[in-house]
Amino acid sequence: MERRVEPPVSGRGAQGALVPTRFGLATREVDGDWRDHVEKLDGPPVKLRTTVTEEQPKTILTFNTSPDVPFDRSVNAYRGCEHGCVYCFARPTHAYHDLSPGLDFETKLFAKPDAARLLRETLAKPRYRPRPIAMGTNTDPYQPIERQYRITRQVLEVCLDAAHPVTITTKSDRVLDDLDLLSKLAERRLVAVSVSVTSLDPKLSGMLEPRAAAPAKRLAALGRLVEAGVPVHCSVSPIIPAITDQFMEEIVARAAAVGVRSAGWIPLRLPHEVAPLFREWLSVHFPERGDKVMAIVRAIRGGRDNDPDFFTRMKPSGVWADLFRARFVLACKRAGIGKERFELDCTRFHRPSIGGQMRLL
Template sequence: MSPRHPSLPPALRLRARGALANETGRFESERREAFHDGWDLPEEERLLRTEVRTERPRSALTWNRSPDLPFDRSINPYRGCEHGCIYCFARPTHAYLNLSPGLDFETRLIARPGIAAVLERELRSRSYRVAPVALGTNTDPYQPIESTHRLMREILEVLRDFRHPTAITTKGTLIERDLDLLAPMAADGLLRVGISVTTLDPDLSRRLEPRAPPPARRLQTIRRLTGAGIPVRAMIAPVIPGLTDPELDRIVEAVAEAGAVAASWIMLRLPLEVAPLVRAWAEDHYPGRADKMMGRIREVHGGRDYDPSWGKRMRGEGIWSDLLARRFRLATARHGLDRAQPPLRCDLFRPPPRPGDQLTLL
């Protein structure tokens, strides 16, 4: 066990958290550290708990032009994520809120109530042109606080009413709550779901993703969704070289048996503050493998912890990346997961009538 990071107060107790530090965000002018004040008085131990604040959203749709992504718009009902996945590429976004990408990202969350009403307004705009919208691309929309805030449920009701093509990515089992909305959308060709499976090892999953459902429970979610007629793509993401890559073939087999109709993979990405967080995590949990893991990561990213270049950031490059891609192609072909999914339908999009709207003649 590595020594406690100076950003953490001595009496602060962590339970089921991914990050081991709470470094000041990169935009802050001052760096904060906990230190002993010289008083020989015992401090009362305090458990770090999750806090949720609210934000009034001015917009619901986020637009992107990334050539690496198959969508140009997304919706994020929450900022930060309680799942606490140490590898989460979204951690650096918390610095924009003057919060730490470390423990703040998984304990100081922001919910955006009213986002469904804002979304409805944007979809009714005369300038809006329909195309699939993605949910879960930054932080998980079905993280634990969704059970009380229900923002994802409200968003889905708007998308259903507008008959809008929708793609959801999650590792949360709360998605099963919304089967009554999701199944009819899937039946009309309006919905696809991606379930993230990083490892089949429950102990490794608990360390990597401390508050996310364990692997067996995610496989059960795939079964329940596919049983309701919802096409599920298993997302083997991220693949962590030197740690989870030996499981690639077994994960493909497991998700195929659970009913997934397609699969994809993404190489581990370590942008900005994520790299030191993952390095400290590896040295703490797997000290015998940490150097090999970080060395392999640098090999696939051109000698750096991360290469953000288009076309490289999702897959990496070099012999190890090529080997993983080849193994993935063979495994998905063997289990029938290499077929392309049909595009989501955009021709059904219709703004629903509002009370007082004039009826059309045709």
Template sequence: MPTPIKGRGASTYLPGRFETQTSEAVDDGWAVDESEEFAEARLRTDVRPETARSIISRNNSPDVGFSQSINPYRGCEHGCSYCFARPTHAYLNLSPGLDFETKIFAKTNAAEVLRRELSKPGYVPQPIALGINTDAYQPIERKLGITRQLIEVMQETKHPFSLITKNALVERDMDLLAPLAEQQLVSVHFSVTSLDPHLSAKLEPRASAPHARLRAMRRLSDAGIPVGVMVAPVIPWINDAELESVLEASREAGASSAGYVLLRLPYEVAPLFRDWLDAHYPQRAEHVMSTINQLRGGKDYDSQFGKRMRGEGVYADLLANRFKLASKRLGFNASRQQWPWLDCSKFIAPLPPKKPSLQGELF
């Protein structure tokens, strides 16, 4: 039975799918010396600087509301047990489990690279989604400020962008976001999984508590910044009963748009989430996974566009109808994706970086 680790979402160093060798701990039967000398090392977060060669990622997925995105970090200390981005750490020969939330890569030159990419002659502005794979406001952002540097470039070039976060740290940047909102250049969405702080602490151990996200939502809304809520992910028999209450609380906190996403379990996320269920809800685990399999055509996950975010079947239809009715009652626009209109016409391309002179600089 997996043992929960305080402050972490995963409980194991699950090997990535590209590994050729794996190791496994075996109890040899000898007594364990529980003295401090033999105590298990504390899991600390290791932040590693990374020099990015490019910063804007592009997609043509028909079921997401953006075509461009930026991720200032790889890996995420929030430790969400269900994070669909965990498998990306396998490309680094690291574990999608504990490594994903303890070994963080910070793109320290992100703002410089963004300015360079926006200055290219053929660049056509489209809204950029900031912080999609991993949260742009995860704890290390408080110290490094990479996300703030990116927002400063957006402000300088009047480039439209949206944010989605689980961290109240976004309040720090209200001085930048409020003027941009006046020009229809930014919107902010908060991902709220549950209003129960105990459940939230299990699901996303290092994200802001639910009440802190709602407070940040209210403060941004009061400052004139358009805010929305994503109930994501909806997990059968874990937080699905809270769909309406999360929407109601978010509406009361100033949210003007809403959406939801069904739990996604690609690649290594499925066994990691099964471990999480066994550790926290062992009596419910089989029922949860049985329902997920029914939603995914008998599998843990179905990656087809149009199905991966919503699932299919009776439960999926019921969830969609509940969301539609609650959104209508609360005054939300009930369309599937909610990204408020952002103005691309104000974009001012930055000057391209100077090329070094072969003769050097005389003055």
């Protein structure tokens, strides 16, 4: 029997709706003959559309005690991300809601319209103590639906009102929509922005991160932020061996050319369902290179697709990791870039007013 070869899923990162088995969810596989029969009756499958469900959570601030990240609290205005980055380590979070970390993650999104109100209420509590709030730690705060919902902007308005420090990680030039707020926050040492640049090839970017901003737009956004006086960091991540590492030096050089003075890199991580999704992506787009890519990934992760352990999961090891590290250090030295730890000011914080109530001074 001849094997049916499926065309790539256009405009999306994942190539299928992978159902996780670790939660015991039922799986289904459509028989090829039955699929042909359905297509004859109903026509070809309808193009995937993005849907957004509004959530009403009771809290919006999430705390963590991880030793591997430089923040202890975060706000995620959205669940799922339409950018569709095939390598996104946040994909498995959709599995907890009986949804696929594959196509569901990038097409079935959730928004939290009350995020700003919930944050304001939290900051107003007498026992609350300020430390920088991280945004973009799970899904991108400037993904396409932000243009409609403006939840990220509302959260920044609360931070500005309360003089509360905040950090942002994004791969979208949509961050410039809030340049007015970011400039005011920067004047008071209350914000730092990190923009991820994965490659310099728009075609490759379109396959890896189909609905994220093109690389040139991200670099331009970094330049605009620098001009506005906003502390910025260029994250060359993730480094995908034999796929994106070829761009490492030039990304650093171009970031320096627009005034960026801080840069870092993060190696590819493949937790849980991300590993099979990434393997499937390789089989579609780079079938001749897939084995080599995964061999290097396992080499820097102690022989596994992923290292989930605290203290080591963000620190690749081995010959390949040493090579990437040495290349990055040399690129930064040539470009005059370091890795800054932006010290934001927590001393200006004051509790915001609630329900129009005046704040007592």
